[in-house]
Amino acid sequence: MAEQEPVSGFAVAVVREDGKWRCSPLDSTALRELDAAITELRKIRSTGAVFGLLAVDDEFFLLLRPAPGGVSLLLSDAAAALDYDIAADALDLLRVDPPEDDDEVWPEGSLDILADLGLPAPEMQVIIDEVDLYPDEQLQMVAQRCGFDEEFSKLLDTF
Numbered sequence: 139m140a141e142q143e144p145v146s147g148f149a150v151a152v153v154r155e156d157g158k159w160r161c162s163p164l165d166s167t168a169l170r171e172l173d174a175a176i177t178e179l180r181k182i183r184s185t186g187a188v189f190g191l192l193a194v195d196d197e198f199f200l201l202l203r204p205a206p207g208g209v210s211l212l213l214s215d216a217a218a219a220l221d222y223d224i225a226a227d228a229l230d231l232l233r234v235d236p237p238e239d240d241d242e243v244w245p246e247g248s249l250d251i252l253a254d255l256g257l258p259a260p261e262m263q264v265i266i267d268e269v270d271l272y273p274d275e276q277l278q279m280v281a282q283r284c285g286f287d288e289e290f291s292k293l294l295d296t297f
Contacts (some may be wrong), residue, residue, distance in 0.1 A: 145169040145222075147193045147273070148297050151179055153284060154255065155186035159286035161293040164258050169194055172227035173203075179204050189256055191280070191290075193273035194218070200228060201251050201280075212247035212274065243269055255284045 149168035153160045164226035169192060179190045179202060190202040198215040218225035228289055229236055229287040234246050245266050251258035257280060265279045274294065281290035 145224075146195050146293070148294070149190060149192045150173060150186065150293060151182055151190055152290070153182060153184045153188050154286070155184045159289045161286060161289045162264055163293065164192075166182050166188060168192060170199075170216050170224060172224050172231065175202055175224075176204060176251060183266060189252070191277050192224075193223065195273075197222070199224060199273040199277055200224065200240070201247075203251055210248045212226075212249060212251045213243050214276065215243045216246040217241075217243065229277060231257075241279050243248075252280065252284055257283045 147169050149164035149166070151162050152162050152213040160233045164175060164178045168190070175190055175192060179188055180190050185210055188204060189199075192200040192202070194200070198213065198218040201212040201215070203210040209231070211231065213225055216234070217228045217237050217239070218231060226236060229246060234245055245263070249262045252262070253259060261283060265276050268276060270278070278287065278290065
């Protein structure tokens with residue numbers, strides 16, 4: 139079996155329960171395998187919102203939100219599927235063909251994935267369009283807009 143090259147970045151589970159936010163790290167395999175990330179998020183028991191934030195190699199981010207009928211997701215840059223298996227898996231799950239080249243950045247998936255938590259699709263698009271920012275900075279903006287930036291920052295400081 140070939141050894142997989144490590145992927146840098148982070149994977150975080152975010153939970154909102156009883157009006158309080160909680161952030162915790164996901165296993166590093168969540169950065170390489172979409173199924174691993176989804177499985178870990180499904181293990182979290184909560185009556186409130188549960189979703190995952192993945193920042194991969196300072197290149198792109200993924201938002202994952204398990205639901206009873208499947209999983210909602212947002213890939214910040216579809217062209218990442220040309221270089222990263224997890225991005226290609228995300229496009230497969232969305233039933234979207236990968237782009238021909240990586241000249242342009244555009245998202246695929248559900249821009250309104252966090253709309254019920256205070257981040258509507260147009261604002262998510264603005265965050266994604268900030269191409270001068272690294273994925274962790276974009277995710278910090280997501281955290282700030284939804285209201286869990288303090289918990290998110292504390293966790294990031296431990297990485």
